[in-house]
Amino acid sequence: MPRWWLTLGIAALPFAAPQADALTLRGALVQGGMIVGKTEPGSRVEFDGRALAVHRDGRFVFGFGHDAGESAILDVTFANGGRKSRKLSIRQRQYRVQRIDGLPQRMVTPSARQLARIRSEGRKIASARATLSALPHFAGRFMWPVKGVVSGVYGSRRILNGKPRRPHLGVDIAVPAGTSVRAAAAGAVTLAEHDLYFTGGTVIIDHGLGISTVYSHLRELFVEAGDRVAQGDVVAAVGSTGRSTGPHLDWRINWFQERLDPVLVAGPMP
Numbered sequence: 412m413p414r415w416w417l418t419l420g421i422a423a424l425p426f427a428a429p430q431a432d433a434l435t436l437r438g439a440l441v442q443g444g445m446i447v448g449k450t451e452p453g454s455r456v457e458f459d460g461r462a463l464a465v466h467r468d469g470r471f472v473f474g475f476g477h478d479a480g481e482s483a484i485l486d487v488t489f490a491n492g493g494r495k496s497r498k499l500s501i502r503q504r505q506y507r508v509q510r511i512d513g514l515p516q517r518m519v520t521p522s523a524r525q526l527a528r529i530r531s532e533g534r535k536i537a538s539a540r541a542t543l544s545a546l547p548h549f550a551g552r553f554m555w556p557v558k559g560v561v562s563g564v565y566g567s568r569r570i571l572n573g574k575p576r577r578p579h580l581g582v583d584i585a586v587p588a589g590t591s592v593r594a595a596a597a598g599a600v601t602l603a604e605h606d607l608y609f610t611g612g613t614v615i616i617d618h619g620l621g622i623s624t625v626y627s628h629l630r631e632l633f634v635e636a637g638d639r640v641a642q643g644d645v646v647a648a649v650g651s652t653g654r655s656t657g658p659h660l661d662w663r664i665n666w667f668q669e670r671l672d673p674v675l676v677a678g679p680m681p
């Protein structure tokens with residue numbers, strides 16, 4: 412019997428709810444992984460000292476970024492004052508190196524004027540990703556927005572026109588221009604922009620508690636910021652806008668500003 416049961420004396424009560432002081436975690440304990448937890452409603456949860464929002468049904472979510480360290484601590488304080496602490500071991504990954512040549516030089520080394528535009532667009536994106544809503548869709552299954560050949564994976568270190576650049580933190584799916592892009596889960600559109608410097612036509616959907624999905628290089632958008640979408644709704648059409656060498660969908664999943672691996676969340680491409 413776990414020690415915390417004895418501490419709280421819950422097991423001695425004949426009609427104690429079986430869920431009392433429960434803490435369950437679902438997801439991959441690995442860099443890029445997303446973890447959905449469930450505990451008693453009204454509990455307080457801290458991930459490495461950072462307070463997490465807990466949904467009214469007791470579910471919460473957090474994720475491990477691309478460079479997450481080897482361990483993290485999850486602390487739960489239950490409504491009755493009981494506490495539980497769990498040390499999480501996070502598997503470290505080896506990322507691939509990907510070379511892409513033939514990009515227009517201004518896409519690899521932008522000018523000062525382009526940098527100003529990139530910064531201002533970056534703030535818009537960061538603000539969409541900072542959305543904290545009570546939508547419950549973070550906890551459901553995520554589906555792939557398009558089906559096709561995965562041409563770029565999460566985490567690959569990129570060498571663009573011979574110059575080392577930041578790692579790629581989404582998956583690229585090579586599909587013909589015009590292919591329907593479907594919402595990976597239900598949610599609310601927090602950003603719908605037709606022409607961002609790097610990502611071109613871009614849609615961000617909030618799924619609740621900081622989990623959002625991003626769809627980039629779109630040719631056409633069928634939603635606007637503020638729209639509600641159901642899982643599977645067609646939100647856009649694939650294109651090759653922004654920094655792109657051909658029609659494809661770049662798909663990403665975020666937990667606030669951390670980028671997670673869509674393959675770990677949605678499973679392998681069906």
Ligand SMILES: [Zn+2]
Nearest residue numbers: 581582583661
């Ligand atoms: Zn990409």
